[in-house]
Amino acid sequence: MYSKWIFNQIESLKIRKKINLLDFASGNGRNCIPLSKKNIIVTAIDKDQEKLNRYKNFKNINTVCFDLETKEEWPLVKEYYDVIIVVNYLYRPKITKLITLLKKDGFLFYETFSSGNESYGSPQNPKFLLKNRELLDTFSDELLPLSFYEGKINDKKISVKQMASFKKGVF
Numbered sequence: 001m002y003s004k005w006i007f008n009q010i011e012s013l014k015i016r017k018k019i020n021l022l023d024f025a026s027g028n029g030r031n032c033i034p035l036s037k038k039n040i041i042v043t044a045i046d047k048d049q050e051k052l053n054r055y056k057n058f059k060n061i062n063t064v065c066f067d068l069e070t071k072e073e074w075p076l077v078k079e080y081y082d083v084i085i086v087v088n089y090l091y092r093p094k095i096t097k098l099i100t101l102l103k104k105d106g107f108l109f110y111e112t113f114s115s116g117n118e119s120y121g122s123p124q125n126p127k128f129l130l131k132n133r134e135l136l137d138t139f140s141d142e143l144l145p146l147s148f149y150e151g152k153i154n155d156k157k158i159s160v161k162q163m164a165s166f167k168k169g170v171f
């Protein structure tokens with residue numbers, strides 16, 4: 001099942017022309033597969049080729065198998081994406097490089113686990129858990145924050161997450 005929050009964010013954009021969307025660490029494609037049917041050209045990047053194989057031949061989806069956590073530059077075009085989504089993935093050392101991939105006026109929608117989640121399940125490793133307000137603190141110098149939530153989510157099971165949306169532009 002896809003992330004309802006991500007879908008609501010995309011709906012709110014009222015997309016009428018073709019746009020480029022990057023699904024960063026796209027996994028089994030639960031978000032980008034349904035999104036690719038809505039005037040959206042998807043680039044899906046993940047290190048797991050087996051997962052990408054599931055949707056690599058889909059119309060409107062380009063898959064890229066790549067380890068995002070090495071010193072090698074990401075094989076992604078700078079200032080190309082109208083929308084970037086990141087769901088349930090965190091790698092701090094290169095996180096702000098996402099900004100360079102966004103077009104001017106592009107949107108970043110980021111949803112992942114936050115501290116406090118360790119009481120309810122995995123992930124429990126602090127490496128994969130955002131600190132208090134971390135998404136805001138990380139991106140707000142360069143992107144305009146549009147919305148921010150931090151707290152419990154009850155979606156079949158309880159988790160603790162942050163969900164933040166940002167716009168790139170002059171401000």
Ligand SMILES: C[S@@+](CC[C@H](N)C(=O)[O-])C[C@H]1O[C@@H](n2cnc3c(N)ncnc32)[C@H](O)[C@@H]1O
Nearest residue numbers: 025026027046047048066067068069087088089
């Ligand atoms: C919890 S899954 C989330 C997948 C998807 N975003 C979703 O919400 O369903 C995390 C994904 O990050 C990918 N991943 C982890 N480390 C990675 C790395 N170093 N480079 C690229 N992808 C990585 C995994 O292969 C996995 O598909």
